[in-house]
Amino acid sequence: MKLTKLILNNYRSFGPNDTIINISDLTAFIGHNSSGKTAVLSALQKLFGDSKIISSDFYIPLDKKSDESVDNHFYIEAYFEFFDDDGEVAEEDDYGIAHYFENFIVEHPGGNPYIVIRLDASFKKGSSPEGIIDYKYHYVVNKGEDGLKPISAHDRDKIKVIYIPAVRNPSEQLKNATGTILWRILKQINWKQLDKEKINEKIEELDKEVAKQSGVAIVKKIVSSQWKNYHNDSRYNEANIKFGSSDLDVILKKLEVEFSPSHTEKAFKVDDLGDGLKSLFYLTLIDSLLELENEAIKEIKIQVNVDERVLNIDPPALTLILVEEPENHVSPHLLGKVIKNLKNIRSRNNSQVLITSHSPSIIKRIDPKEVRHLRIDNGKTIIKEIVLPEKQDEAYKYVKEAIKAYPELYFSSLVVLGEGDSEEILIPRFLRLYIDDLDTLGISVVPLGGRHVNHFWKLLNQLDIPFITLLDLDKEREGGGWGRIKYSIKQLIENGTDKNEVLLLADNSILEDSRLEEMHTWEDYKYINGWRRRLEVYNVYFSSPLDIDFLMIRKFLDYYLMTLEKNEGPLIKINEHDKQKRIHELTDEEKQTIAYQERIEGDVKRALKEKGGEGHTYSKEQKESMIWYSYFFLTRGKPVTHLQALNYITDENLKVNVPKVFTRIAEKVKLLL
Structure with a gap:
């Protein structure tokens, strides 16, 4: 079971026309601040979480103020599919089918079935600032006003969301995680009655051993004596000192994770971790919870007797992990692990991941097909998918890799x-x-x-x-x-x-x-x-007439010559005795020799390449420059050569001799911005 499509109408920054968002197993939402990325995640929280609907959830046009809204309405629709494109049901998907098959929609014979869950919310101005807000959850069973069917709380609860906000306190979240997610994980264990009795016996033994200590006996005697001075209720006459509660739920809440080995004999606790590792461990707990729920689904599928199950829970059919800016608190070299773990989470049939990010380091690790680009246009969010060339096209791989590289x-x-x-x-x-x-x-x-x-x-x-x-x-x-x-x-x-x-x-x-x-x-x-x-x-x-490298040689040759070491530069034979001389040391007379003209012709052919012309459209000076073009850029690395030359060129000299095409580009940049 997977979420495949989300439709937002009149919700937050999404205007009154349907905005359709296709969802993959891992979907990344990117865009500038306040472009609507968080709104997409919050929509799923409204549908399947415990997030309260408030007046600011309703779209307000730019030409209106919020207090001018008398009544308003929004709806959110989530589409879920249960089969792969080839019609094959995935291994665990029949668990979701069992819960939702009565509400399947099939659009045409042989088509894949799906379900649609819809939230409708309405706002009316009232005596309080929040107004009167009403909302209802339905299945969409067919098109039209009569195509809605109420959904039970149990069915809606079979789809869970776990939200990890962008602005977060890892310590506080982990405190909550160890008290909720870790507790939720441990509660999934099928604690048999015999196990509970053994645990209680061990606790009683520990209490007795503690009570035998003479110091504890004195403390107990003093506390009991002082206690009696404050009341005379016989029900609470004795004050005993005990190790802990025999209530298993209380014991589980007191359990915590330790990390070893450490560089000291003392084991590390969660609070000892830095913020980055705390964030990673938070994801680890979520990953562990989903894996346990996966195991529980397998036990249910093979109909293991309830008393014999290792895990005794009723797991959700799908968990949506909503992560805002996963790069927060994590050093760059660990971002690869973050994405790897998120991809591992999304690979399960009982979970999907939706993330928002501003980090190119995160985005370049995401398949461009899974990226959704958001922007604001006239107060409304516009969302687009990344369109790549046809997969069989040679351009597909090139463009995909170039997008990931930049x-x-x-x-x-x-x-x-x-x-x-x-x-x-x-x-x-x-x-x-x-x-x-x-x-x-x-x-x-x-x-x-x-x-x-x-x-x-x-x-x-x-x-x-x-x-x-x-x-x-x-x-x-x-x-x-x-x-x-x-x-x-x-x-x-x-x-x-x-x-x-x-x-x-x-x-x-x-x-x-x-x-x-x-x-x-x-x-x-x-x-x-x-x-x-x-x-x-x-x-x-x-870059005319040839390329940008040729432009630089024509305008700034003297600075490129400054990068040469003493014995560097193209050589030419200047007489019959095979005496060689460097091109930039030739006299005007030596430049009239046949050898020099032959050198120019050879470098022109090299510059214009094998199937190129003879250089008849280039001037004499341009042809001579091709000697240096060939030397600097066809035999040496272009980036290094340019960087070395730029070290000698001041901004003043650069501006005086700047190729006109760059002046025009700069003017156009200003105009477009």
Whole structure:
């Protein structure tokens, strides 16, 4: 039995239209503060916990104040399924089926049955600030007003919630846990009468041994004597000193957990743990409780006699674990264990986990398909799932792993998509020349390796997160130049951009489809800059004419040369005696040699790659720069090279020579924010 869908209507920040939330075995809700994450968890507490319904649970539009609401209404519906997608019943699911099969809904022949449990609540203004609140719980047995059937408290109790709040005191929670969850665990043991009698006998023996001590006898005598001075009721004449109660419930509440071995002879108690370990132990107790309930279900299934059961309880069919910000109090290196334990909890058929989080360290360990992104739009919560490419598509694995590698994009106010590692280093450095604090503004730079950019456009469009893309123009490389322009135009159209707008020509005609399809074959680069600037209107920018590394060499070569050691740099043979000299030490006369021209031609081919052009669209100076481009970026690591050079470039020098594309990107970032 698993919760598969939740519908919220008019509840808290969820407006008057149905908000449908698909639920998996482990579902993570992410978004900015006050986006509605806690509201989702609280809805389940209203349905299956003991959380009281209050006036603030009812949605209030932005244009109204809470005291203007005369009457209001909300409902919450929870959908539960009992079968896997292939129609096979899971091992323990028949326990839930036995409780709920009378209320199954089947929408079509051969369809999987499910149940719907609904909470309706209404508010009317009254004499008290909280007003008059009424609520009812029902099964939904069919559509329409007459499709509701009252649900018994017993049936509703078969679904439990355990809520772990974000703001928590681990010591206080563990105190409650050892008094409630641990007690609940121990109470599940089938304490047979003979066991109880043996425990009582041992306690009596202990009491007698204590009473034999001469000091205890003196204390008992004095207490009894003084006691008689205060009353004359014969029922309470004697005051005895006993070890403890013979009531098993009282004894169980006094039991506590100890940890050993320790570095001392004394065992550690729960109070001796740090806050992080206390939080982990709290999850351990919950995990243990669920495992015991699982064992109890197995005993019930095989119809073990009540007197012979090890566990004597009536377990719930499903427990929902609601965890707010599991990263709280836990050091980063333990977050992996937290998620591993939560995944272990969700793997059981009698439990599911729903979490909220602001931590990229948590989110990157969650499958993107299990993430639900929340945001506020005009006072209402909008919730979206993460849409990945088709699973058989090569892009599926790449995009999935890229999202997990850069989960901060979920929490961003704006995302800058770049080609690779160089962009991840250089874009923030340039943006900081114009924008003070990227982190405070929520700007993320996400390198994508130039692959499947279109899928990230779809993702960010769906989540309504504004973004800017910086691509390599790769002029004269295979697929580059006009091919990059064509790719960008087609993906913009696929993502909803008005085709007639993006393809509008200077004479107000529209570029024909046939011309667009052959754009990658165009050889005349006369108009490519006009198309580049057109695409900047749609937040697509290009490092031109080649890539961002080439831009840096063209603008800041002197600083890259400062990173060279004494014997570093490309060599060239300058005469027939095979004498070699470093490129940056050549005289103007030596640069006129055939050897130097051949070196340029060779490095142009290396820079433009195997199936690239001859460099005829590049100037003489640009071709010469390709010697250094090849040396610094095709034989050495790009990130390290850029970081070394940036150490020598002051912000003032950077701003004086900044490539214009970064100035335009910074202006667009400010505009979008």
